[in-house]
Amino acid sequence: MIREFFYLQKSDRKVILALLCVIVIALGIIFLTGGSNDTSNALVSADSIDNPPSSKRHRDSFNRKPYRERTVYVRTKVVYRDTAFSRGRDIRHVEHDSIVAHYQVKIRKGAHVVLNTADSTALKTVPGIGPYFARKIIQYGERLGGYVSVDQLDEIEDFPLDAKDYLVIETPSPKKLNVNKLSLNDLKRHPYINYFQARAITDYRRLHGPLKSLDDLRLIKDFSPEAIARLTPYVEF
Secondary structure (H helix, E strand, O other): OHHHHHHOOHHHHHHHHHHHHHHHHHHHHHHHHHHHHHHHHHHHHHHHHHOOOOOHHHHHHHHOOOHHHHHHHHHHHOHHHHOOHHHOOOOOHHHHHHHHHHOOOOOOOOOOEEOOOOOHHHHOOOOOOOHHHHHHHHHHHHHHOOOOOHHHHHHOOOOOHHHHHHEEOOOOOOOOEEOOOOOHHHHOOOOOOOHHHHHHHHHHHHHHOOOOOHHHHOOOOOOOHHHHHHHHHHEEO
C-alpha cells in the first residue's frame, strides 16, 4: 500500500497527507482535553477535601453545624431559665432568683456580708440571694433609712430566711426622722409609719406641742409597744 502511495499523482499525495495531519491533530486535541479535565477534576476534589474554602462566606458554610445541633446547644446554655416555663406558667421573681443564684459564686458557710453597707454585688454572693432579692434589700434599706437588724429582712415578701445566717449588722447609723418638724406626708413615707400614725403625731404636736420621746404616744391606740420599739432607732426630736 505504501508503494502504491508513491505511484499516485503529486496532488493526490498532498490531499492524503493533509487528511492524515488533520486526523492526527484531532486525536491529539481529544487526548489532551480529556486528560486535562480528569486532572482538574482530581485537583478540585482534593482541594475540597483537604483545604476548606478560603472566602469567609464559603468557610462559614463549610463549618456550619446542622440546625438541630445548634438548637440543642443553645437550650443547654439557658436550660435553667426555662425551668418554670416548662411547667406551663410564667416564672415568678422569687423562683427566677433562686435559679439564677444557684449559678453564681457564693460565700462559704461561716462567712458573712455586712448588711447595712453591702452593695448588690456583695449581696449576690449570699446563698439564696440573686439579682431580684439584692435589689429588694437595697430598695427597702433606702426606704428605712438603713438597717439596724438582720431580722428586718423578714419584712420583705418571700425573702429566703436561710440567707440571714450569712448577714450581719456592724455599727448601724440609720437616717433619723425629726418627728417634730416633718409633715404628715413626709412621715407616712417611712415603712414604720402609716397614715393613721402620722396623723396621730401631727395631732399631738398641734394639741400638746413638740414630742420629747415616743413614750408620749404610748397612750394612742395606733402606737403599740412593738410599733414604738421598731420606730425608736429612726426618730429624733
